[in-house]
Amino acid sequence: MGEQQVNTPSLLVAVRDFVRPAFVFLVVSIALIGSAQAGAAADQRVTFLVAVAILGWAVFAAAPNDVADRAVDRMNLGHTARRPVADDRVPPVVITSVAATSAAASLTASALLSPASLLAAVGGLLCAGAYSFPRSRLAGRGLTTSLFLPMVYVVTPYATGRWSAGLELRADDLLLVVGPYVSFMGRLLLKDFRDEHGDRLFGKRTFLVRHGRRTTCLLSTCAWMVGVAILLVARQSWPLVVAWIPLCLAVIVLLRQVSDDEWGVDDVYRITMIAIAGRATLVSLLADIGLRQVSAPPWAWWLTQVTVVGFSLEAIRRWAVACRANPARLAPWPVPPPLLPGSPAS
Amino acid sequence: MTQHGDPGAGRTNPGWYPDPSWPTVVRWWDGKGWTKHTAPNDAKAPSRRAPRSMLHTIVLTVVIVLVVLGLAGVAFVALVAYGMSQWASNK
Numbered sequence: 001m002g003e004q005q006v007n008t009p010s011l012l013v014a015v016r017d018f019v020r021p022a023f024v025f026l027v028v029s030i031a032l033i034g035s036a037q038a039g040a041a042a043d044q045r046v047t048f049l050v051a052v053a054i055l056g057w058a059v060f061a062a063a064p065n066d067v068a069d070r071a072v073d074r075m076n077l078g079h080t081a082r083r084p085v086a087d088d089r090v091p092p093v094v095i096t097s098v099a100a101t102s103a104a105a106s107l108t109a110s111a112l113l114s115p116a117s118l119l120a121a122v123g124g125l126l127c128a129g130a131y132s133f134p135r136s137r138l139a140g141r142g143l144t145t146s147l148f149l150p151m152v153y154v155v156t157p158y159a160t161g162r163w164s165a166g167l168e169l170r171a172d173d174l175l176l177v178v179g180p181y182v183s184f185m186g187r188l189l190l191k192d193f194r195d196e197h198g199d200r201l202f203g204k205r206t207f208l209v210r211h212g213r214r215t216t217c218l219l220s221t222c223a224w225m226v227g228v229a230i231l232l233v234a235r236q237s238w239p240l241v242v243a244w245i246p247l248c249l250a251v252i253v254l255l256r257q258v259s260d261d262e263w264g265v266d267d268v269y270r271i272t273m274i275a276i277a278g279r280a281t282l283v284s285l286l287a288d289i290g291l292r293q294v295s296a297p298p299w300a301w302w303l304t305q306v307t308v309v310g311f312s313l314e315a316i317r318r319w320a321v322a323c324r325a326n327p328a329r330l331a332p333w334p335v336p337p338p339l340l341p342g343s344p345a346s
Numbered sequence: 347m348t349q350h351g352d353p354g355a356g357r358t359n360p361g362w363y364p365d366p367s368w369p370t371v372v373r374w375w376d377g378k379g380w381t382k383h384t385a386p387n388d389a390k391a392p393s394r395r396a397p398r399s400m401l402h403t404i405v406l407t408v409v410i411v412l413v414v415l416g417l418a419g420v421a422f423v424a425l426v427a428y429g430m431s432q433w434a435s436n437k
Contacts, residue, residue, distance in 0.1 A: 008406060015410045024418070032426055042434040047427035051419040059411070093400055097407035105415050290426070294434040 011094065014084040018062045018098055019055070022275060027157040028054050029282040030180060033289060034161025037173060041290035046164050049109045053121055054157045056106030061128035063099035068132040116163035124156030150184040175234035180282070183227025186220040187278055193258065193267045217259035224251055228281065235288055239301055243284045243308050247277045280308045 031054040032047065040046040066085035084090045103125055110121035131149065158177050162169075192199065192208040193216075199206050208216045228244055254270045261267065287304035362385065365373040374383040 011403075011406055011410055015407070015414055019414060019418075028422060032422070042427055042430035044423050044427040044431060047423045048419040051422035052415050055415050055418050059415075091403075093403055094407050097404045098411055101408045101411040102415065105412060286426070290430050291433065294430050296430075296433040300433065 010089065014090045014094060015098060017084045018059050018066070018102075020058070020062060022279070023062075024055055024058050025279055026282065027058050027153060029279070029286055030154055031157035031161035033176065033282065033286050034158040035164050036161075036286060036289040036293060037170075037176065038162050038165040038168070039293065040161075040164055041293045046113065049113050050117075050161045050164060053106045053109035053113065053117065053160050056102040056104075056109065057121060057124050057128065057156060057160075059102035060099050060106060060125060061131070063095050063102070064129060064132040067095060110160055113160070113164040114166055116167040117160045120156060120159035120163055124152060124160070127152040127156065147185070150181050150188055154181045154184055172234045175230050179227045179230035179234060181227070182223050182230065183278065183281075186223025186227065187275065189216050189220045189223070190258070190271045190274060192216070193264065193271055196264070213262065213264075214259050217255045221252060221255045224248070224255075231281075231285060235285070237288050240284060240288055244281060247280060247308070251277050284308050 028051050031050045032041075035041065035043070035046050035050050038046075063085075066083055070085055085095060106121050106125065107118065110117040127148075131152070154177055158173075158180075162173060189207055192206040193213075195204075195206075196208055198204075199209050207219075225248065228248055232240060232244070251274050254274050258264075258267060258270050261270075284304060287301065291301050291304065360377040361375055362372040363375050365371050365380075365384065368384075371384040371386060374381045
């Protein structure tokens with residue numbers, strides 16, 4: 001890495017790029033579901049500390065992972081300028097400072113919650129390090145990665161939030177962990193579609209590289225449905241059934257389209273919409289737990305359903321933007337990419 | 347090519363010198379006068395701003411990370427707990 005001019009604006013941009021909004025939204029939502037289960041849905045102090053603890057953990061996880069994946073990210077995300085490490089925009093001292101500060105913030109906030117939350121945060125930080133640091137490097141271990149990563153992403157935030165009031169577990173806690181865990185395994189299988197090209201070039205043994213699109217989408221669909229079913233068993237809530245059935249149908253249709261689109265032209269848009277549906281699921285679950293806890297009137301619950309509809313509208317908006325950029329996306333069948341000059345079929 | 351001024355007292359040897367009328371470039375002095383050949387002066391001119399020290403960079407990074415984490419925490423409080431606490435107080 002050459003010498004870089006590090007000024008305040010470039011540092012701000014680099015720190016912003018270490019905060020991955022979708023990932024942060026996911027893990028903080030799970031943490032707040034945990035704290036709501038602990039009876040602290042309306043506690044502003046607990047909510048603040050849980051959010052800082054998990055956000056710090058998420059930023060810490062991103063920094064060493066970006067260093068470990070530098071070469072792959074250059075291939076997969078080089079054109080997006082969203083990876084400060086792959087783009088050589090930050091010197092090592094900044095990466096180290098970001099990781100150390102966020103880890104310290106996570107530990108401090110979780111320690112202020114409870115010793116049990118601190119235990120969960122320490123475990124999460126160790127797992128995040130083990131995932132990316134060269135000696136352990138769990139990231140490139142195929143099935144191990146598929147099982148290990150969702151567990152860390154779900155258990156760490158949930159335990160940090162759930163144990164904010166002390167080390168306590170109920171029977172439905174297990175279901176509230178296993179449901180998102182199973183669904184998240186399905187989501188992570190889809191992450192590999194975006195990185196397929198780079199993964200093949202660098203020999204990363206992802207499930208998609210080894211088993212193909214059809215099997216990956218089928219497994220992802222099963223994981224999503226099983227996860228949602230487990231959450232419904234845990235909550236036994238009719239409003240959730242009403243909210244989640246349309247989401248599940250949309251996810252099934254989208255995954256079918258991903259499976260059939262052998263060229264993968266629209267993978268990014270379809271998978272983004274599936275991810276948005278996943279976030280809507282978590283928001284409605286958090287609302288279901290929190291609003292019941294504070295005995296909110298029924299119309300308040302329906303207000304949260306408007307939020308879920310908002311997520312759907314956001315997904316449609318993104319799709320519309322994509323279609324405007326390339327009207328061929330409106331075609332009901334998969335559209336092959338344009339042939340490059342000199343390719344065998346041209 | 348002739349311009350006003352010269353590279354400096356005693357600088358009569360041919361070489362690249364800062365252009366007296368255009369400081370962002372260096373111009374070739376052939377020993378007698380300026381030629382038409384120029385080059386960017388960026389690499390040769392000292393930076394106006396002193397390089398930021400490593401300690402300064404670390405402190406700035408720490409402050410930025412803490413501010414970002416704090417603001418995000420406040421945002422989540424505003425989005426979730428504040429509304430819930432209003433419901434709880436209205437029970």
